[in-house]
Amino acid sequence: xxxxxxxxxxxxxxxxxxxxxxxxxxxxxxxxxxxxxxxxxxxxxxxxxxxxxxxxxxxxxxxxxxxxxxxxxxxxxxxxxxxxxxxxxxxxxxxxxxxxxxxxxxxxxxxxxxxxxxxxxxxxxxxxxxxxxxxxxxxxxxxxxxxxxxxxxxxxxxxxxxxxxxxxxxxxxxxxxxxxxxxxxxxxxxxxxxxxxxxxxxxxxxxxxxxxxxxxxxxxxxxxxxxx
Amino acid sequence: xxxxxxxxxxxxxxxxxxxxxxxxxxxxxxxxxxxxxxxxxxxxxxxxxxxxxxxxxxxxxxxxxxxxxxxxxxxxxxxxxxxxxxxxxxxxxxxxxxxxxxxxxxxxxxxxxxxxxxxxxxxxxxxxxxxxxxxxxxxxxxxxxxxxxxxxxxxxxxxxxxxxxxxxxxxxxxxxxxxxxxxxxxxxxxxxxxxxxxxxxxxxxxxxxxxxxx
Numbered sequence: 001x002x003x004x005x006x007x008x009x010x011x012x013x014x015x016x017x018x019x020x021x022x023x024x025x026x027x028x029x030x031x032x033x034x035x036x037x038x039x040x041x042x043x044x045x046x047x048x049x050x051x052x053x054x055x056x057x058x059x060x061x062x063x064x065x066x067x068x069x070x071x072x073x074x075x076x077x078x079x080x081x082x083x084x085x086x087x088x089x090x091x092x093x094x095x096x097x098x099x100x101x102x103x104x105x106x107x108x109x110x111x112x113x114x115x116x117x118x119x120x121x122x123x124x125x126x127x128x129x130x131x132x133x134x135x136x137x138x139x140x141x142x143x144x145x146x147x148x149x150x151x152x153x154x155x156x157x158x159x160x161x162x163x164x165x166x167x168x169x170x171x172x173x174x175x176x177x178x179x180x181x182x183x184x185x186x187x188x189x190x191x192x193x194x195x196x197x198x199x200x201x202x203x204x205x206x207x208x209x210x211x212x213x214x215x216x217x218x219x220x221x222x223x224x225x226x227x228x
Numbered sequence: 229x230x231x232x233x234x235x236x237x238x239x240x241x242x243x244x245x246x247x248x249x250x251x252x253x254x255x256x257x258x259x260x261x262x263x264x265x266x267x268x269x270x271x272x273x274x275x276x277x278x279x280x281x282x283x284x285x286x287x288x289x290x291x292x293x294x295x296x297x298x299x300x301x302x303x304x305x306x307x308x309x310x311x312x313x314x315x316x317x318x319x320x321x322x323x324x325x326x327x328x329x330x331x332x333x334x335x336x337x338x339x340x341x342x343x344x345x346x347x348x349x350x351x352x353x354x355x356x357x358x359x360x361x362x363x364x365x366x367x368x369x370x371x372x373x374x375x376x377x378x379x380x381x382x383x384x385x386x387x388x389x390x391x392x393x394x395x396x397x398x399x400x401x402x403x404x405x406x407x408x409x410x411x412x413x414x415x416x417x418x419x420x421x422x423x424x425x426x427x428x429x430x431x432x433x434x435x436x437x438x439x440x441x442x
Contacts, residue, residue, distance in 0.1 A: 002336045003334075004333065009334060012330060013330075013334075016319070023358065079319065083316045083317060083318050084316075085317055085318065088315075088317025088318070088374075091281060091282070091309070091311055092331065092334050093302075093303045093306035
């Protein structure tokens with residue numbers, strides 16, 4: 001019996017996480033409708049001022065993704081709490097870093113898919129136009145979703161032990177995500193409105209640094225979080 | 229050189245808040261032995277199994293499994309120990325076979341061993357229903373199939389007969405005998421004392437976390 005290494009374990013668990021998500025599609029549907037409803041509410045709340053809506057479209061996109069992420073992260077740990085599946089993984093034993101990486105990546109994939117779905121809705125709803133090439137916005141979306149997923153997975157694991165877990169997760173997560181949220185929203189706004197001052201790369205760099213920091217912290221801290 | 233016992237506990241205590249679940253418990257279980265754990269609800273049986281499996285850390289004392297200190301190298305201990313718990317450690321949205329295939333890949337055993345482990349506990353590998361549709365007895369069998377797939381040196385069985393019909397109990401007894409015959413050290417916690425005594429060679433009775441002569 002030769003046990004798989006960190007990357008192989010991560011791959012096995014990543015596929016398992018995506019399969020569990022796919023099998024429980026009602027959760028994905030709920031996530032899609034929640035994020036669409038959030039976007040609609042922003043546009044209704046601000047009224048018919050299309051210039052204002054267009055200017056803030058990046059912020060609405062990332063707020064919709066952030067609020068949806070709380071649902072997605074909570075659900076991903078509910079699956080692990082059910083039947084003590086997470087404890088079962090620990091006792092196999094599986095490298096705890098592989099559990100963090102797989103769950104974080106699966107959450108990021110879900111958020112990126114949601115982001116890709118929401119951009120055309122923004123275009124239709126708020127009349128925004130993509131000025132920068134789409135691969136740049138896609139790259140920014142991937143980095144932004146990775147930025148939500150890393151601390152989200154870490155704090156999701158912490159909150160899953162608590163009784164008031166649904167309240168605790170956003171309380172822990174939102175303050176930490178402010179720099180990432182600002183960078184993602186500003187970068188998206190530049191993608192929609194143009195980048196005459198060439199600031200896009202600065203926001204991308206900030207997001208990438210945030211990702212490196214929090215994915216690194218997650219790999220180090222997650223094993224301690226899931227031990228008793 | 230004499231091999232270290234399968235399980236060696238020295239003055240082990242475990243406290244949850246103000247409540248002591250185990251109090252200065254010491255015991256030694258030889259390799260290949262079968263220990264029956266008895267005691268009323270809340271006597272500390274489950275906590276003792278969870279401490280032995282490294283699912284929880286003791287508040288004080290020392291636990292060695294196959295000569296490995298659980299405090300220093302829990303990962304190495306976990307690779308040798310299998311726990312059949314009240315929770316089944318499975319994913320409700322996956323089928324029995326999918327759950328075992330994930331486990332096989334993580335254990336590094338051939339994926340083809342997964343359907344064989346299911347057949348061994350009379351579950352069909354072709355049954356692609358999610359676990360959430362399984363009966364309590366089927367879940368128990370699946371938990372046992374996980375144990376067979378892992379083939380641990382030490383098997384810790386917490387109330388394995390619960391929720392099984394008489395035929396299921398007989399079948400489980402036979403499977404546990406097979407496990408023991410293959411050299412696995414058993415610790416069996418149960419209220420079904422008759423069945424337990426037939427399967428085990430030694431007995432430990434717990435009351436309020438303390439060992440009492442049975």
